[in-house]
Each structure stands twice: as structure tokens, then as C-alpha cells.
Amino acid sequence: MSEKALTLKESGIRWLWLAVVVFIADIAIKLFVMDNMGYGWANRIEVLPFFNFLYVHNYGAAFSFLSDQAGWQRWFFTGIAVVVTGMLAYWMSKLPAKEKWNNIAYALIIGGAIGNVFDRVVHGFVVDYLDFFWGNYHWPAFNLADSTICIGAAMIILDGFRKKSAE
Template identity: 45%
Template structure:
């Protein structure tokens, strides 16, 4: 294992991962802006027999958890997202040389920040990817959610690979 860089060198080592997170935030916000500009709430476009583009608003968390609450959840989930972002930036500085781990953290960071921006700007998260089959619809999601999911899968893979090396 390579020695960890100190101070400013640790911050510089984290820059590529922070740049990846920023690219994910920008891509997420651009796609959501396009949806907001071209679709009204509930509008959709059929793309295939199993996929639609739809405009949906989620005031809750994953799978609309707490979406029916009275509004306090906006600030709870914003706070959790900000707290997670701070922790992830700290972890990226400490582990920037661990590529898969840092990639996973950068994806989660980009997704978390993308959804926090939505909560702060709109009071809800804009979702637009709608997969369905035989009348059953998976909950709509967005690029930020996808980045978080990819990051979570990569964290699990990183841990499995780390344990295998022992």
C-alpha cells in the first residue's frame, strides 16, 4: 500500500474524484432542467415497451419514503445529504489513492449533491426515468439516484475485493 500524502497533497490527490462528482452533479442538473422545461408534472413520453421519460416529483427519499409527510422531511433529507457530502469529501482526501473506493465515493457524492440541489431549489427531487413491465412500474428515478446506486455497488465490490486480498 502506498504511503498516504499529507495536507495539501491529500487535497490535490482528491481533485480528480471531486471533479468526477462535479461532472455528475452538472449532468444530473442539466437533465432535470430539461425535464422541468419540457414536461408538466405527470407528462410522459413512451420510449420503448418498458421505458418512459416522465416528470415526477419526490418529496421523500428512495422509493418515496416519507413523501407524504408534512414538509419537514425536505430539511431532514437535505441535512443528511449535506452531512454525507462533508463526510465523503473528508474520506476522499484520506483515501484518494484507492481508485475503486474513491470512484464509489465520488459517484455517491455527485448523486447526493444533485438531489440536495433539487431539495433546496424546488422542495422536491425531480425524477424522470420510468421503467415498467406488465403494468408494474419501478419507482421513477434520476441520474443522481443512478450515480448513488453505482457508487453503492462499487463500495460493495471494493470491500469484497479487499477481503479477498487478506
């Protein structure tokens, strides 16, 4: 890439529309769950022999990490998400729009992170509603935002392997 700065139209910032779609879909699903489902495991909706819909609160991060703390974790995780979102948006501004793989990965992470930040700021917790299980073992409940964050992170990791094998 040349030394000239990318215009907004040429940069990866063009891919932020995907982050907006993820955010809107995430919040819409969470509001639907909150308005239409009873809270807790007893109110789950059995969909498949290994999958339920349910409505639970997560006061921590992934896998309910630090959820048993006094409340400081709400702002800690919000701060981390804001910093990471800013960093990824900056990286997107330096990437050409035609570099789809990383721009999509960053947009998925940004959309999911902002969705969970919205929950933390507005509700004080993250709304989770997807429950996968095998026998009596339940994967920690999660949501669309968590899924897009994981997919985006996996894409970044895979990109590292792709570039190494191409060299």
C-alpha cells in the first residue's frame, strides 16, 4: 500500500455497516427474549435434544467470568470493550475496504462488543438466551453478540495461519 492515507470510502470503515447489523439484531433478539420469556432455567423452551432457549442474566464476561463480584466488573468489561472497539475501528481505517476477511472479522467483534456493552450500561447485566448441552453438561448460556465476537476472533486467528502458509 502506498503512503497516501485511505479515504473513508476506500478504508475498512466501510464495513462498519456489518457491525451495525449485528448490533441491531443482537439488541432486537435480547429485547424479544426479555419481553416474551420467563426468567430462569425453569422457563426454558426445549427446541432440540441438545438445545434450549432461555432467559438468564450474566453479570460477568464469557462463561460468567467474575459474575460473582460486587459490580465493579460491569465497568471493567465495558471499558475493555470500548478500548477494543476503538482499536479495531482504527485498524479498519488503515485497512483497504477490499481486504474483506479482516474487515468482516473486526466488524463482527465490534458489533458483538457494542451489543454487550449496551446491555451492561442499560441493564447492568448481559442477556443470554442460547443453551447448548450434552446430557447434564450445559455449555454456559450465551447470545448472538458472544457468537459474533467468537467468530470474528476465530477469523483473525485463521488469518494468521493463512498468511503463514501463503508465505
